[in-house]
Amino acid sequence: MRPSVLVLIGVLGAAFLSMGVYAAVGRGRDADATRKGTRLFVGGLDFLVHWFLWALAPAERLFLSLGFTPDVFNFTGLGFGLASGVALGLGELELGGWAIALGGISDILDGRIARALNVASPYGKFIDSTLDRFVEVFAFLGLVVYFRDRPIGAFLAAASMAGSLLVSYAQARGETVAVSGSGGLMQRAERLVLMCLVCLIDPTLSAWRGWAEGTAVLGVLALMSLATFATAVHRTVWIARRLRS
Numbered sequence: 001m002r003p004s005v006l007v008l009i010g011v012l013g014a015a016f017l018s019m020g021v022y023a024a025v026g027r028g029r030d031a032d033a034t035r036k037g038t039r040l041f042v043g044g045l046d047f048l049v050h051w052f053l054w055a056l057a058p059a060e061r062l063f064l065s066l067g068f069t070p071d072v073f074n075f076t077g078l079g080f081g082l083a084s085g086v087a088l089g090l091g092e093l094e095l096g097g098w099a100i101a102l103g104g105i106s107d108i109l110d111g112r113i114a115r116a117l118n119v120a121s122p123y124g125k126f127i128d129s130t131l132d133r134f135v136e137v138f139a140f141l142g143l144v145v146y147f148r149d150r151p152i153g154a155f156l157a158a159a160s161m162a163g164s165l166l167v168s169y170a171q172a173r174g175e176t177v178a179v180s181g182s183g184g185l186m187q188r189a190e191r192l193v194l195m196c197l198v199c200l201i202d203p204t205l206s207a208w209r210g211w212a213e214g215t216a217v218l219g220v221l222a223l224m225s226l227a228t229f230a231t232a233v234h235r236t237v238w239i240a241r242r243l244r245s
Contacts, residue, residue: 163228
């Protein structure tokens, strides 16, 4: 068994164990996530959101005590995003998956630390959301390169990137006319979770099933491209109706 598989099994085992502890001690919903209305897969996996933030809390307190600022995590996340694109483009799916995961954690921490320090600002909101787009584009471009010999894969990676940008653009334009366009099935959190997990498990799953490596990634990209465009349409229609009324 490859070392990377053992690492993944160990991480998943620790995660499931901590979920049991979280449930046993009766931890409730995270107050910050509840205020923000954070949801995962239209509320179906909200338990995972609040468990993960509970598990991340010790690291958050440590970084606060060390004087870390939100910008540290903004640019750390950007670095992990670039690393994920390079790794995926080189065919290192598992390494790319871990980089996506670490970039996602950095993205969570920058906002939570900003709110904990009471330094949330228009600058922070702008730089956070803009760098998030860079991070996603890096990952999708890496997959375009990875699938350069499989046109359908390159197309699906490009379509997923386009759909993701349209989702974000619809919300951003809605906010400029004072209408919130959030919501939908395939928001950034869902995209990160799916991308991270499929990149981590694809090599092992493909070897076990006798598939060409990248087959599972292809399936997820097909789902993501359809769901992101559907989410973008949903947001566009929602905002347009609100403005007309």
